[in-house]
Amino acid sequence: MTQLEIKVKVSNVAPSVMKSILPFLLLIDGSSRVDDSSRAIACGYHVATPRFLNAPHPTTYVIAVALRKAADEKCLTLIDPKKNTTGYHGAVGKLMAFTQRFERVMQDLSPEGPSIGLSIVLVDVTLWSRIVIKDGKLKLQPHVEGAASGDVVVSTAESVLAAMLYGELSFQEAVARGLIHFEGPDIKVSHVKQLIASSIRPTNRISSIASQSGKPTLKQNASVAKLPRKR
Amino acid sequence: MTRILKTAVAVACFLSFASISQAEEIKHFDKKGKPPSRHTIALHKEIQKSLPFNDRRDFEEFKRGFIAAPDYTQIKADDGQVAWDMGRYNFLNKKDAIYYSIHPSLLRQARLNMNYGLYEVLKDKIYQVRGFDLANITFVKGKTGWIIFDTGMSPETARAAYKLVTKHLGKREIVAVVHSHTHADHWGGVRGLIKEEDVRSGKIPIIVPGNFQKHVVSENVYAGNAMNRRMYYQYGTLLNASPYGHVDQAIGKNISRGNTGLIVPSREIFKDLEEITIDGLKMVFQLTPDTEAPAEMNTYFPEWKALWIAENIVNSIHNIYTLRGAALRDALNWSREINRTLYLFGQKAEVMFGSHHWPRWGNERIQEIMRVQRDIYANMNNQVLNLANQGSTINTIHNEFKVPQSLKNHWAARGYHGSVEHNVRGVVNKYLGYWDCNPTTLIPLSPAESAPLYVEMMGGADPIIKKGKELYTAGSYKLAMEILNKLVHAEPENQEAKDLLADVFEQLGYQQESPSVRNSFLAGAFELRNGIRQGNNVKTAGPDAIRAMSTELFLEYLGIRVDSSKAEGMQFTINLITPDNGEKLVIEMSNATLTVLKGFQAPKADLTITINRADLIDVMIQKTTLPQQIIQGKARLEGDPLILAKLQSTLIDFELNFEILPGTKVTKE
Known part of the structure; x- marks a missing residue:
């Protein structure tokens, strides 16, 4: 397996610049390990020719309808594919940010929790990724072939992920609106839901850490960069 | 022996040796490949004597009017790959070289198809660029600009042709385009010549035969994947260009590999005969439906006594049955339409030019060619039915039907694109279907099921291989093929058996006059030896072609993608509405089958999709x-969106490289 563990010092980068380069930097940020070995051939970003009725997961159409409804009701800002310049890297960046939040929350909630695999599919961009939680550590494998056997399958959209990260949308509302779906054994699903719910809860923990250490790490900077509402 | 005779014999021996040695300079591209056997060489020498090689009129016509060839042989596609490469066939330009791995008649045709460059058809009026694609690109002079007849298959080659014309004849705008029929090598290059907005604005008309749009893609959709796979065989798309591989494609050198495009035509001809004047030039369009294509037309230029014959007449028997797979053509109707053209225009025309090969000049020559082509199609139809009415079947007709001697001796009635053998089976199939009326063949076992018993009864693999080698050595290739085919089906992993069957296929391939049949045997041999070859296939369904597909056709193709075993027990109805064109369709899944009906809606559909x-x-x-x-709000779903997921779960994606011959599913780069 190829593990990308390159550390980048970006402490002097302005927050506005940081936001635009964030997705790319997160891809090589070693703060959460990125396993790039199982890069799939067939994802929406790398294949220019997705096929008709080739949704990555059965819930895709349901989530697509829910996304439209949420956008129409002004509860969600959709990512416009025509204006989305960061593409694949942007999606992976959001997954990375999500993973980082998990990691923090896990340390708070259940550092010795069960080993869980999460197969996450972003249905709007047809991107499968996997987060493995083992011994209190997280490993993100972006761009995998599909759901791994035994995993909890989380299906949602890049827009939903962004909205939750930016504090525009609560986890509870995302679930209630059918914007995020879970599949797997109840106990595991419940654990994952708890993790996500805690991860995206608005918190000032990041800024307080930053103020304590003086020099923010990339991880902290990334999170800070994501806090403003995306328009 | 006199001194002169001795010298003549010595020269003849030298020439004979020189010919063979030239051929031997070229190595076989496949390390397992074999040279032509003594039986193949003997057969070819015999054929050399029996055919009218002293009739050189085709060669005179082929070079007549030559203006210039480009200083390159390769044309690159916009995506960087090679779209066209005449240089691959340079071995055919070696004057007088005889390749015994190529049927002498095919070698002749392959050399005729080496015409490459700009040619004048009618002084200061009609020009053709030949050898830039499978089909010719014809430039007809209007008062102010060019009227293009057929565009070739790729924009890249069409663009290069236009450049060549401009270089030698000066800059003239294109004022109209005519697509003679629905096959892609006649319209696929259009985007290399004109802009879509000029067609939409009415500046440049695109004129086509009636029902062009309907037929332009429909022939290739339902069985498209199988057709593409079979193209590896008929067109030898992955064979090397070599005396041992691909040498020609009968109606041209090969298929180009550019980015085929289609612009929606602006004028369809629906009248049987329709006179139109464009850019000061009077043209009479004659519809010839259900001939070489379901929608096709000839054009007569009365002021010039010039006849554009589209692809209705070529220097070959065309396909009644296309090995790639296509609807069977009607040989009698084809003959009838040629006859009609003969009586309408053929008796006054002074030049006849078409979308393949070279023109014919002089009315006598034109009538000769028209009658030969008219008669070969009618004869195949009539004599096959004559024999079928006496008991010949699809499994015997190709061994019983004989082309009349007078036609046999005419080069325009030789079976290049469509071999006589496979065409006459096609005629039987058209009228009587595939069954020979022997109950044994009505619901037979699959070859893989029956083969093991044959092998067991023949004493196992060893005696079959021994006998197969004997038959191969004796030149009894078809008999060898019979028994080795059984063994390969019974033992797909038996490489010795596959290699021996490949050797047999190869000699049979070398012996064929038709490139389509030759390529099929040689592609089979390659796959048996090496496994299925990976590579770029010809692109047949670019975005433009898909745009031309009706919604109904597209959805019916979805029905073909449904795996019934996955749809057992499913029952749902979907209404589809496309408001911008006012269409409504109903899609039903029941009895593990998806059906589509245009113009109706289900009263209580499980899902309604509205999308422009x-x-x-x-x-x-x-x-x-x-x-x-x-998500973007361009499609609206009402009802249960999971119906789409259900439908999706039944669909399969077709794999291009499915196995044709047993034990060949080994992929090699």
């Missing part, structure tokens, strides 16, 4: 996905 046809096209051409269109 323009937005659906973006999904069809894979510019975006249906979920994205839903």
